[in-house]
Every structure is written in C-alpha cells, then in structure tokens.
Amino acid sequence: MSLVQASSDNVAPKPADEAAIPVPQPAPPVVLMAGWKKPFYMAASVLLFVTQGLGMNLVNANIYQLQGSFSATAAEVSWLSAAYMAPYASLSIALFKIRTQYGLRRFAEFSIICFVFAAVLNLLVTDLHSAIVVRALSGIAAAPISTLGFLYMLELFPPERKLSTGISLALMCTLFAAPIARIISPPLLDLGGYHALYTLEMGLALMVFAIIYTMPLTSPPRAVVIQRLDFLSYLLLATGFGCLAVVLTLGRLYWWFEAPWIGVLLAVAAGCLALVVAIELPRENPMLDIRWVLSGPNLRMAGVLLMFRFVSSEQSSTAANFYQQLGLLNDQTTKLYAIVLVASVLGGLFCTLLMTTRYVSTAHLISLVLIAAGAYLDSQSTSLTRPEQMYLSQALVSAGAAMFLPPVMASGFKAAMARGFPFIVNFLAIFLFTQSIGSLFGSAMLGTFVTIREKFHSNVLVEHILLQDPLVAQRVSQLSAGYGKVITDQTLLNAEGLALLSQQVTREAYTLAYNDTFLAICVASLLGLLVMLLHQAWLRLSERGAAELNASAAVQS
Numbered sequence: 420m421s422l423v424q425a426s427s428d429n430v431a432p433k434p435a436d437e438a439a440i441p442v443p444q445p446a447p448p449v450v451l452m453a454g455w456k457k458p459f460y461m462a463a464s465v466l467l468f469v470t471q472g473l474g475m476n477l478v479n480a481n482i483y484q485l486q487g488s489f490s491a492t493a494a495e496v497s498w499l500s501a502a503y504m505a506p507y508a509s510l511s512i513a514l515f516k517i518r519t520q521y522g523l524r525r526f527a528e529f530s531i532i533c534f535v536f537a538a539v540l541n542l543l544v545t546d547l548h549s550a551i552v553v554r555a556l557s558g559i560a561a562a563p564i565s566t567l568g569f570l571y572m573l574e575l576f577p578p579e580r581k582l583s584t585g586i587s588l589a590l591m592c593t594l595f596a597a598p599i600a601r602i603i604s605p606p607l608l609d610l611g612g613y614h615a616l617y618t619l620e621m622g623l624a625l626m627v628f629a630i631i632y633t634m635p636l637t638s639p640p641r642a643v644v645i646q647r648l649d650f651l652s653y654l655l656l657a658t659g660f661g662c663l664a665v666v667l668t669l670g671r672l673y674w675w676f677e678a679p680w681i682g683v684l685l686a687v688a689a690g691c692l693a694l695v696v697a698i699e700l701p702r703e704n705p706m707l708d709i710r711w712v713l714s715g716p717n718l719r720m721a722g723v724l725l726m727f728r729f730v731s732s733e734q735s736s737t738a739a740n741f742y743q744q745l746g747l748l749n750d751q752t753t754k755l756y757a758i759v760l761v762a763s764v765l766g767g768l769f770c771t772l773l774m775t776t777r778y779v780s781t782a783h784l785i786s787l788v789l790i791a792a793g794a795y796l797d798s799q800s801t802s803l804t805r806p807e808q809m810y811l812s813q814a815l816v817s818a819g820a821a822m823f824l825p826p827v828m829a830s831g832f833k834a835a836m837a838r839g840f841p842f843i844v845n846f847l848a849i850f851l852f853t854q855s856i857g858s859l860f861g862s863a864m865l866g867t868f869v870t871i872r873e874k875f876h877s878n879v880l881v882e883h884i885l886l887q888d889p890l891v892a893q894r895v896s897q898l899s900a901g902y903g904k905v906i907t908d909q910t911l912l913n914a915e916g917l918a919l920l921s922q923q924v925t926r927e928a929y930t931l932a933y934n935d936t937f938l939a940i941c942v943a944s945l946l947g948l949l950v951m952l953l954h955q956a957w958l959r960l961s962e963r964g965a966a967e968l969n970a971s972a973a974v975q976s
Contacts, residue, residue: 457575463630465592467568470623471561472596474538475503477616478554480600480739480749481608488613489547494672501668502551503558505661508855510562513653516645516706530563531624531631537561538624541617550613564627568592570636582832583774587825591767594821597735598756598763605750649706652698656707659691660856667859671866717849720831723783724853725860726947727827730790731820732861733940734759734813738797740866741933744926745802755806759817766818770825779829782822783951789819791944798937802930865936872932873925880924895920 478485478499485496517526537553537560544550572589573581607615662684670681699705711717742752766789773782793815800808831846884891899906899916906912 460571460574460634461588463634464568464571464589465595466623466630467564467571467627468589468592469596469599470620470627471564471568472593473600473623474557474561474620475507476597476600477604477620478503480597481604481616483743484604484608484748485613489550491547494669495547497669497672498547498551499554501665502554503561504664504668504855504859505558506555506657507558507562508664509653509657509660509851510559511566511851512656512706514563514566516649520643520645526563527567527631527636530560530567531628534560534564535621535624535628538617538621542614542621544613544617565593567631567636571634574636580775582829584771586829586832587767587771587774590824590828591763591771591821594763594767594817595760598760598817601739601749601756602753602760605748605753646704646706648698648702652695652706655691655695655698659688659695660852662688662691663856664859667856667863671863671870675867712849716834717831720827721849721853723827723947723951724824724850725857726943727786727820727823728853728857729861729864730787730794730940730944730947731816731823732858732865733790733794733797733937734816734820735858736862737865737869737933737936737940738809738813738816740869741797741800742806744929744933745804747806752806755810755813758810758814762814762817763821766821769818770822773822774825774829779826780955782826784948786819786823787944787948787951789815789822791941791948793819794937794941794944798934798941800930800934800937802926804930865940868939869929869932869936872935873928876928876931877925880928884920884924891920898923 478496482493482496482500485491485499486493489496514526537557540553540556541550544553569586569589572592573585576585603619604616607619611618666681666684666688673681675681695707696709699707699709770782773779793812796812796815797809828850831850834846886892886895895913895916897916898919899912902912902915906915
C-alpha cells in the first residue's frame with residue numbers, strides 16, 4: 420500500500436537495471452483532502468472491505484446449507500473455500516509490484532473490471548466443478564480489492580497519521596464481513612439459494628466499480644521494480660502458498676493421514692518454497708530478502724502474528740463450528756453476530772484512540788486479556804448453551820481481535836519503510852503469510868484438536884453405557900417410546916433407542932471437546948500475555964541499563 424503522495428500515472432517510469440535497488444520518484448508537497456470528501460472516502464473503504472470479505476465468507480458461513488444446492492458432502496463443498504484461498508494467499512505480493520510499476524489508476528480500474536467479471540461468473544455456476552473454478556477466479560480478482568480498501572482509508576489522513584489512525588481503522592473494517600455474512604445469509608438463501616448470495620456480491624461489485632471510476636486515489640510514485648527472475652520466484656511462491664492453503668483448508672476434513680494427495684501437496688509446497696529460497700538468496704536485488712525476513716525481529720513479529728491468528732480462531736472457526744454442532748443455524752445466531760459486529764467497531768475505535776497516544780503497546784495486552792476472558796467463559800458451555808449465553812464472551816473476543824493487529828502492522832511497516840522501498844514487499848510477505856496461511860493453520864489445528872478430543876471423550880462416555888445399567892436401560896426406553904406406535908418389533912425399537920442415545924453421547928462428547936479447545940485458547944492467550952509482559956520488562960531494563968552507562972560515561976568524561 421502506498422503511504423506517500425506523488426505525481427500522475429501518466430509520467431513514464433525511469434528504467435532500473437537488475438542490480439540497482441529501484442527508488443520511486445520524489446513526491447511533491449502533500450495536498451490534504453477537503454473535509455467534505457472524507458466521509459465519502461471512508462464509506463468507500465468500508466464498502467470495498469465488505470465486498471471483498473463477503474466473497475470470502477459467504478461460502479464459509481454456509482457450508483452445510485450449500486450441500487443441497489450442489490448435491491455434495493461438506494468436505495466437497497469446502498473445496499470452494501480452498502479454491503478461493505489458494506491464489507488469494509500470495510497474490511498481494513505480486514500486486515504491490517504491479518501497482519508500483521504500472522500506476523495505481525490503471526491498477527484500480529483493471530482490478531475492478533476483473534472483480535465484476537468474476538462476480539458475474541458466479542451467477543452462471545451450475546454444478547460444484549464449475550463453482551470451484553469460478554471460486555478460484557474470484558480469489559484472484561478479490562486480492563486487489565482489499566488493497567484498494569486500505570488505500571481509500573489511508574487517503575483520508577495526512578502522512579503522520581496514516582500508520583496510526585489510518586491503519587487502525589482499515590484493519591477494523593476487515594472484521595466486518597464475517598459477521599455480516601452470517602447475518603444476511605438466511606434471508607438470501609430463502610430468496611434464491613447460492614445464486615442469491617452471489618447476486619448480492621455482483622451488486623456490491625457494481626457499486627465499487629462506480630466508486631473507483633468517480634473517486635480517484637492519489638497516484639503513488641512509479642518505478643520499474645519488476646525483474647525477469649521475479650516471475651519465476653513468484654510462481655514458485657504462489658504454488659507453495661496455494662498448496663499449503665488447500666492442505667490446511669481440507670486436511671482435517673479428509674484427515675491428515677488418510678488422503679495421499681495431502682502428502683503430495685505438502686511435498687510440492689516444500690519443494691517450491693525451497694526453490695524460492697535458493698533463487699532469492701544469491702540475488703543482489705531479490706524479490707524477497709530471505710536474510711531480512713528471517714532476522715530476529717521479523718521472526719518475533721511473525722510469531723506474535725501467528726499467535727494472534729491462533730487465538731482469534733476462537734470466534735472465526737471454533738465457536739461457529741460449535742454452534743453448528745449444537746444444531747444452531749445462522750438464522751438462530753443473528754443477534755449474536757450483530758453484537759459481535761458492534762463489539763468489533765468499539766474495539767477498533769478504542770485501538771485507534773490508543774494508537775494516537777504513547778500507550779500503543781498496551782493494545783496487545785488488553786487484546787489478549789479480552790480474548791482469554793471470552794475463551795474461558797465459552798469453555799463453561801454445555802449442550803444446552805444457546806447464543807444468549809455467549810453474547811458477553813463473543814463480544815469480548817471480537818473486541819480483543821479488533822485491537823491486536825494495528826500496532827503490529829504499524830511498527831512492522833515503519834521498520835520496512837526505514838530500510839527502503841524493496842523491504843515493503845518483504846514485510847507484506849511476512850504479514851500475508853501469517854494472516855492468510857496463519858489463519859488457515861490456526862483453524863486447522865484447532866479443528867484437529869476438537870476431533871481428537873471428541874474421540875477421547877466418546878471413548879470415556881461409551882465405557883459407562885451398559886444395558887445392564889438400569890439408568891441406561893431406562894433412557895433407551897424413554898428415547899424409543901416415541902416410535903412405539905410405528906415400530907412394533909421390540910428389537911428394532913430398542914435399536915432405535917440405542918441409536919438416539921448414541922447421538923446424544925456424540926453431542927456431549929463434542930461439547931466437552933469444544934470446551935477443551937476454548938480452554939486451550941484461553942491458556943495460549945495467557946501464555947502470550949506473559950511472554951509480552953516479560954519482553955516489555957526486558958526492554959525497560961535494557962533501556963535503563965543503557966541510560967545508566969551513558970550517564971556514567973558522561974560523568975567520567
């Protein structure tokens with residue numbers, strides 16, 4: 420994303436040789452936006468984020484509802500999400516260089532045309548196979564839209580506030596689409612199923628089309644930054660990220676050790692990423708500076724971002740799957756997700772306020788405390804828990820999630836800009852890897868943990884279910900009594916009662932498994948909080964020691 424003002428895209432870029440580091444043209448004096456334009460640009464940014472996010476979340480929010488539309492299993496419908504994420508996971512890295520070399524105006528106009536085309540193709544889908552192909556194209560077309568959402572939000576602010584207020588508000592907007600998708604899905608599915616969902620997406624795409632052509636962005640400096648070897652490096656990187664995205668989306672559904680193609684994709688991903696490292700290390704002007712990416716501060720930042728993605732999956736995947744396991748559909752959780760949406764706004768606004776003070780680092784600590792508290796409350800759930808009992812816990816988690824990312828992204832972006840233009844691409848690689856692949860990894864690991872714990876609890880519960888137990892026999896009789904008028908055979912009637920009892924045992928086992936998962940997220944959040952507090956204490960002690968050494972050296976001199 421561009422944070423500097425510049426001249427028109429019509430100025431031809433200066434050539435840069437392979438070895439030289441490309442330097443954009445110097446920017447002219449900053450011209451602040453007129454006050455009356457700011458609400459329109461902010462609304463445009465929100466609309467861009469919601470449009471792009473709905474394309475990603477409408478399928479995720481309706482996996483089970485779409486089985487009927489495509490006559491497919493839940494695992495088969497999940498290929499729609501995998502197809503979307505495979506190209507989306509890495510495309511923003513290439514788009515940054517394309518935007519820099521060919522100009523923001525051309526980039527925006529071409530991107531929105533592709534997005535509208537992909538939205539129209541969704542309406543032509545007739546079966547699962549064609550839907551998977553179209554979802555992959557939608558993932559490619561949606562990647563530039565989120566970038567434009569950031570740029571429209573940053574356009575409002577002067578340079579000194581882009582990396583504080585601007586980034587905080589933009590990241591807050593990225594959280595809106597997931598709850599909105601679950602709020603609007605029930606009436607849309609009632610109207611027209613799958614096609615109704617994507618008729619809405621096409622309508623939003625056309626609105627965004629009009630916005631981009633009538634509300635231009637300030638064009639950043641242009642420079643020749645794409646080199647021939649970048650094409651090979653990016654193709655290998657995209658293949659590696661794409662394979663990882665597919666594996667992490669579908670691995671727990673097909674199970675990790677059961678489907679041979681999972682191992683094949685992992686091997687391809689490892690090979691492609693290893694080739695990227697081998698190509699980029701000896702280059703004088705690499706697309707990715709591997710040494711800088713793997714430096715200590717960047718690894719710490721990546722660890723913090725991965726930890727956040729792990730704990731924030733409490734709401735995005737774990738809690739949502741828990742509702743489905745209890746038989747709660749989207750139309751029964753509408754109020755809950757409305758509260759989640761409001762809490763995200765409040766958390767994002769509070770983080771924006773902190774970003775303008777010297778207490779920026781406290782946003783991380785407050786965020787982890789809120790997520791830990793919400794996860795602990797959720798860990799007390801039972802099979803009788805309903806959305807009303809989770810209003811507070813989910814509001815805490817959503818507010819905490821809105822407060823975590825802005826300080827990390829702002830500090831990382833400042834460090835990258837201080838090193839020079841090429842390092843922005845490296846920072847984007849770290850950030851995108853932790854947010855796209857990291858999000859999928861968190862959801863996959865938590866989903867796998869739920870499955871393992873469910874098997875454990877099922878074995879424990881089944882051990883105590885014996886027909887010789889009078890209480891068990893009484894429960895089987897009670898469950899089968901409702902079928903007594905239609906099933907006269909006593910053996911079949913008892914079998915029906917046992918089947919119903921087995922369903923109850925499975926439900927209770929899943930409830931216990933999700934409680935274990937929520938508790939694990941709570942513990943992970945608290946451990947992260949402890950590590951951050953120790954790191955802050957270490958920094959304070961180091962600064963105090965350095966100040967004392969400087970003072971003693973000044974006295975001696």
